[in-house]
Amino acid sequence: MGDRTSPRTPSPGVPRVASGVASGVCHGTLGELYQGPLRAGPDPDIAVVSFPVGRHSRVSFTPGAVPGPGVNPGAVPGAPPPPSPLGEKSATAVRLFLEHYGLRLPPGEWTARSELRVGVGMASSTADIVATLRCLFRLFSLPYDTEVVVGVLAAIERADSVFLDEFALYLSGRHRLVRRLGTDIGFHTAYVTEPGTVDTDAVTPLLLEHYRRRGAAYEQCLTDLLKGFACGDAAAVARAATSSAVLSQEVLPKATFEGVLAHRERFGADGVFVAHTGCLTGYLFTRRPDSRLRSELAAFFRSLGHPCSFARAGYG
Incomplete structure (x- = not known):
């Protein structure tokens, strides 16, 4: 140390x-x-x-x-x-x-x-x-x-x-x-956990090579994210998080991701997030989904083969 x-x-x-x-x-x-x-x-x-x-x-x-x-x-x-x-x-x-x-x-x-x-x-x-x-x-x-x-x-x-x-x-x-980046931003989430685990150390060389290839896209994504935090704009943060998740899918793909991304507008989600070196995929909502929407989300994720979890995440 x-x-x-x-x-x-x-x-x-x-x-x-x-x-x-x-x-x-x-x-x-x-x-x-x-x-x-x-x-x-x-x-x-x-x-x-x-x-x-x-x-x-x-x-x-x-x-x-x-x-x-x-x-x-x-x-x-x-x-x-x-x-x-x-x-x-x-x-x-x-x-x-x-x-x-x-x-x-x-x-x-x-x-x-x-x-x-x-x-x-x-x-x-x-x-x-x-x-x-x-x-x-x-x-x-x-x-x-x-x-x-x-x-x-x-x-x-x-x-x-x-x-x-x-x-x-x-x-x-x-x-x-x-x-x-403060505590102004928060989201309601609906997400699934795919089976399996990811060894972060084992995939690090793969990630670094991907970052070299896609450096410009990541730089723009991070710029947009930081602007969103600076302005307290949760929707902008959600859009940037979606861009980061899309980039992650190129190197460590998740089985549910494409389906989740394709139905984002249907559910009115503000964005999509992932555990980049993990097994989580889900939606970001700046407003709390009502009971009808939560039921629809639960049915949708079950159709993908996984139970849906709901959680409040962030701070704002």
């Missing part, structure tokens, strides 16, 4: 460990409103504008007599550690956090629960890591430090901006915030 998270001497006075349950929560995403190069060129950076949704990862730690599974240095010597409810990446985040602050985890018990499906484009692993770190900040009564969070993420995986409570243009590989 370089200098960002190298161990340092704690400030005077050891951080106070919370006496009760400490918890951390992080939202996930419904894919992205944009994923592509930050600018056209031979060596593109992958930039994303994630599409936050009110579905979450939740992690808690209860100080007590039970050893912290898999990450507690106070476990009985020679005894096999109990299975940890934390995934491997979250357990790594715990270790890096403790090393950074020069702390030891007290005896206690982890619990974890997520509403986010793995491998479909909902930022599940990143949300798990951020929720775990937020739990640790509260456990040790430390102020939340975004730089520490970013440093830990950078040491573990390519990530998006779910650690922020607003839209952002973010370089997922470099872990660099390019521009904050």
